[in-house]
Amino acid sequence: MAVENNTHVSEFLLLGLSQEPEVQPLIYVIFLSMYLTTVLGNLLIILAASSDPRLHTPMYFFLCNLSLVDICLTSTIVPRMLQNILLQTKAISYEGCITQIYFFVLFICLDDFLLTVMAYDRFVAICHPLHYTVIMNPRLCGLLVLGCWVLGLLNSSMEISVTLRLYTQPLAAENDTHMSEFLLLGLSQEPEVQPLIYVIFLSMYLTTVMGNLLIILAASSDPRLHTPMYFFLCNLSLVDISFTSTTIPKMLQNIQTQRKAISYEGCITQIFFYVLFISLDDFLLTVMAYDRFVAICHPLHYTVIMNPRLCGLLLLGCWVLGLLNSSMEISVFLHLSFCPEVEIPHFFCELNQLIKLACSDTFLNNLVMYCAVFLVGMGPLLGIIYSYSKIISSIRGMASAQGRYKAFSTCASHLAVVSLFYVTSMGVYMSSTVSERAYPSAVASVLYMVVTPMLNPFIYSLRNKDIKRALKMFFVQGTAKRSIVLH
Structure with a gap:
C-alpha cells in the first residue's frame, strides 16, 4: 500500500574523496590527467588495430572491445566528478544517479566477461593452434561479444530493477498484511x-x-x-x-x-x-x-x-x-x-x-x-x-x-x-x-x-x-x- 507521507527524492549529495577545499584543485588535475590518458590511450589502441589489416584477428578484436568498454566505464563516473569539483557542487539528480549505476554495473560486467573471452581466445591459440582460425571464426567472435553484452545488460537491469523499488516503496505501511497463500x-x-x-x-x-x-x-x-x-x-x-x-x-x-x-x-x-x-x-x-x-x-x-x-x-x-x-x-x-x-x-x-x-x-x-x-x-x-x-x-x-x-x-x-x-x-x-x-x-x-x-x-x-x-x-x-x- 502507498504511504501518504512518501516524499519525492530529487537528488543525492556526492561527498567525493575529500571535503577539504584546498585539496580539490589537486584532485581535479590528477583525475583529469588520468581520464585523458585513459581515453587517448584506448582510442589509440582502437585506431591502430582498425587501420592495420594484420591486426584484424580475434585477439585484437576483443582488445578493441575492451578498450571501448574501458573508455565508457571511466566516462560514466569521472566527468561527473570533475564537473562537481569545477562547479563546487556535490549534487547529482536522482535520474543521473540511476543512470550512473546502470552503466557502471554494465561496463564493469563487460570488462569481466571480455577478459574471460580473451583468456579463452589465448587458450585456443596456444592449445589448438592448427584449428585456431576455424574455431575462432568471425561468427563465434561476434557471438561471444554479443553474449558479453547480453549478460551485462541482464545483470545491470536486474540491479536497477531492485534499486528502483527503494524509491517507489521507501516505507512499509503499518497495515500491510503478510501474504501467506x-x-x-x-x-x-x-x-x-x-x-x-x-x-x-x-x-x-x-x-x-x-x-x-x-x-x-x-x-x-x-x-x-x-x-x-x-x-x-x-x-x-x-x-x-x-x-x-x-x-x-x-x-x-x-x-x-x-x-x-x-x-x-x-x-x-x-x-x-x-x-x-x-x-x-x-x-x-x-x-x-x-x-x-x-x-x-x-x-x-x-x-x-x-x-x-x-x-x-x-x-x-x-x-x-x-x-x-x-x-x-x-x-x-x-x-x-x-x-x-x-x-x-x-x-x-x-x-x-x-x-x-x-x-x-x-x-x-x-x-x-x-x-x-x-x-x-x-x-x-x-x-x-x-x-x-x-x-x-x-x-x-x-x-x-x-x-x-x-x-x-x-x-x-x-x-x-x-x-x-x-x-x-x-x-x-x-x-x-x-x-x-x-x-x-x-x-x-x-x-x-x-x-x-x-x-x-x-x-x-x-x-x-x-x-x-x-x-x-x-x-x-x-x-x-x-x-x-x-x-
Whole structure:
C-alpha cells in the first residue's frame, strides 16, 4: 500500500574523496590527467588495430572491445566528478544517479566477461593452434561479444530493477498484511469435471516424463548418438521434464485433495522455475538451430567447430541466461503487495496474472516482463530465423535431390518443435492480450506447458531412424539382461 507521507527524492549529495577545499584543485588535475590518458590511450589502441589489416584477428578484436568498454566505464563516473569539483557542487539528480549505476554495473560486467573471452581466445591459440582460425571464426567472435553484452545488460537491469523499488516503496505501511497463500482456481470450478481433468493431465504428464526419459536413455546408451545434436536434444528433454514438473504435480495434488491453496513461498518457487525452464527451452532450441546450421553449411568443419568444449559452453550460456532472466523477474516480483485472499484464475502461478492482481504499482514489473519477452523471446527467434535462412540457402545450392532431402530431413524435427513452441507461446500471448478473461489464456497455456513437451519425443523419434534403432537396442539389451538374471 502507498504511504501518504512518501516524499519525492530529487537528488543525492556526492561527498567525493575529500571535503577539504584546498585539496580539490589537486584532485581535479590528477583525475583529469588520468581520464585523458585513459581515453587517448584506448582510442589509440582502437585506431591502430582498425587501420592495420594484420591486426584484424580475434585477439585484437576483443582488445578493441575492451578498450571501448574501458573508455565508457571511466566516462560514466569521472566527468561527473570533475564537473562537481569545477562547479563546487556535490549534487547529482536522482535520474543521473540511476543512470550512473546502470552503466557502471554494465561496463564493469563487460570488462569481466571480455577478459574471460580473451583468456579463452589465448587458450585456443596456444592449445589448438592448427584449428585456431576455424574455431575462432568471425561468427563465434561476434557471438561471444554479443553474449558479453547480453549478460551485462541482464545483470545491470536486474540491479536497477531492485534499486528502483527503494524509491517507489521507501516505507512499509503499518497495515500491510503478510501474504501467506494464493488460491489457484484451475481450469474449471465444476466438481464433476475435476476427475476428467485429473485423468487427462496425469496421463499427459506421465507420457511427457516417460517419452523424454526414453529419449535421454536411448541417446545415452548408444555411442553412435554421442553427437552435439543429441547432446542438446537430451538437455531439451531434461528441461521439458523439469518444466512440466514445475506446475502439473501441484495441480494434480490440488484436484486430489480438493484444495486450491498454494503458499506464497511455493508460488514464488513455481514462478522462478517456470521462467527458468521456459527460457532454457527457448535458448536450447536456438542452440540446436545453430548446430544444424554448422552441420549443413560447414559439414567439413562440423566436428572442429562443434567440439565438446563449445557444446558445454553453449549449454552453460543457456543456463546462465535463464537464471539471470528468472532472477530478474523474481527480484521485481518480490516487492509487489497483494490483498488478502487473492484468487488466481489459472492452474499455476502465472506471472502475468499475478501482476494484474497486485495492489501496488506494477509499472516496473510490466516493463521488466515485456523487456524479457522481447529479449528472451524475439532474440532467439531471430537467431533461429537467421540460421534457417542460411540452411535453406545452402540446401538450394546442393546439386542432387537426394542430398537436399537428406540435409532437410536432419533439421525437419527441430523445425517442427520450434514451430510448435512458438505458435503455442504466441497463442498464449495473443489470448491474454485480446481477451480480458483469464480462461482462454489458461487453456492456451496447456498447449505449450503440457502438450508441446509431450509431443517433442514423438516428433524426434517417429521420423528419426537413429532414435528408433537406439530405442530398439535399449529394450533388447534390457530384455537380454532380465533373461540372464532369471536363468
